[in-house]
Amino acid sequence: MQVSSPKISQTTELAHFDLNNESAYTAWRQRKYRAYPQSTEDLLVSVSHFPNLTEGEYTAIHALLAKANLCVYQAKDPARVDKSTIKQFAAQFGYKNLDTNICADKDSISLLQTKDAGRHASYIPYSNRKISWHTDGYYNKPENTIRGMLLHCVNNAPVGGGNQYLDPEILYIHLRDINPEFIRALMDEKALTIPANKEAGVERAAQTGPVFSLDNRSGCLHLRYTARTRSIEWDDNPLLKQALAEITRYLASDSAFIFTHKLTAGQGVLCNNVLHNRMAFEEQEAPESKRLIYRARYYERAANT
Numbered sequence: 001m002q003v004s005s006p007k008i009s010q011t012t013e014l015a016h017f018d019l020n021n022e023s024a025y026t027a028w029r030q031r032k033y034r035a036y037p038q039s040t041e042d043l044l045v046s047v048s049h050f051p052n053l054t055e056g057e058y059t060a061i062h063a064l065l066a067k068a069n070l071c072v073y074q075a076k077d078p079a080r081v082d083k084s085t086i087k088q089f090a091a092q093f094g095y096k097n098l099d100t101n102i103c104a105d106k107d108s109i110s111l112l113q114t115k116d117a118g119r120h121a122s123y124i125p126y127s128n129r130k131i132s133w134h135t136d137g138y139y140n141k142p143e144n145t146i147r148g149m150l151l152h153c154v155n156n157a158p159v160g161g162g163n164q165y166l167d168p169e170i171l172y173i174h175l176r177d178i179n180p181e182f183i184r185a186l187m188d189e190k191a192l193t194i195p196a197n198k199e200a201g202v203e204r205a206a207q208t209g210p211v212f213s214l215d216n217r218s219g220c221l222h223l224r225y226t227a228r229t230r231s232i233e234w235d236d237n238p239l240l241k242q243a244l245a246e247i248t249r250y251l252a253s254d255s256a257f258i259f260t261h262k263l264t265a266g267q268g269v270l271c272n273n274v275l276h277n278r279m280a281f282e283e284q285e286a287p288e289s290k291r292l293i294y295r296a297r298y299y300e301r302a303a304n305t
């Protein structure tokens with residue numbers, strides 16, 4: 001399946017994010033909640049042929065991305081799925097330009113697996129520790145904003161290793177319904193600073209920016225967030241502090257909008273960089289039975305979502 005060019009939405013799309021436009025917001029919230037997935041089963045789509053999806057497969061996945069910014073796929077034949085077919089799969093939704101990082105392979109796809117030594121060893125994704133709530137690339141420069149993300153499970157750990165996911169638009173609604181000023185504080189350009197750092201010999205400049213923003217490419221809501229508390233600076237603003245406390249509380253809650261799922265071999269998550277975390281895990285020692293996840297990060301979100 002091929003998609004048409006990405007929508008460049010404007011006035012009408014943005015109206016519901018205008019804090020002064022209550023009627024547009026209320027109508028959008030109503031549409032958002034209508035037929036929203038209730039469980040991980042509702043997010044699951046079986047896929048037979050990744051490089052060229054059937055119309056039914058494409059439509060089902062696109063509908064989930066448009067509704068919830070997230071879908072979980074299940075390969076009918078996991079042995080036929082590799083890094084190349086995953087790229088072809090994602091490209092059909094408009095995910096085309098991959099971000100790279102110092103730990104990624106030459107094809108810009110990272111193999112997430114525990115490492116005891118080398119440049120990967122100091123990064124949490126390459127350990128068996130838990131990873132707290134975040135969106136990918138919150139430390140990236142604006143021009144390298146991560147709008148899409150794919151995790152494909154080749155093998156999971158026997159104990160732990162599950163994930164939780166939350167659609168950023170649901171978080172936005174939750175916060176705006178409590179206090180619209182929370183949204184204003186979170187959209188402040190000075191809200192979140194990741195200090196300059198040197199990792200694996202590579203200098204990274206400090207990155208300051210908002211938590212919620214309206215993506216100038218798509219007109220859609222973008223979330224830049226990490227729950228980590230070290231090497232991070234929040235602007236000294238009482239409303240921002242209250243908003244962050246509410247985010248922390250909500251992410252730890254049993255909200256029906258937070259999906260919990262442990263990927264099994266051949267399953268994956270395709271999403272518009274939704275909030276996610278990872279539980280700690282215990283794996284078997286044998287190299288062939290270690291947990292292995294392919295991760296691809298894209299500069300695009302899915303077209304027309």
Ligand SMILES: [Fe+2]
Pocket residue numbers: 134135136276
């Ligand atoms: Fe992540």
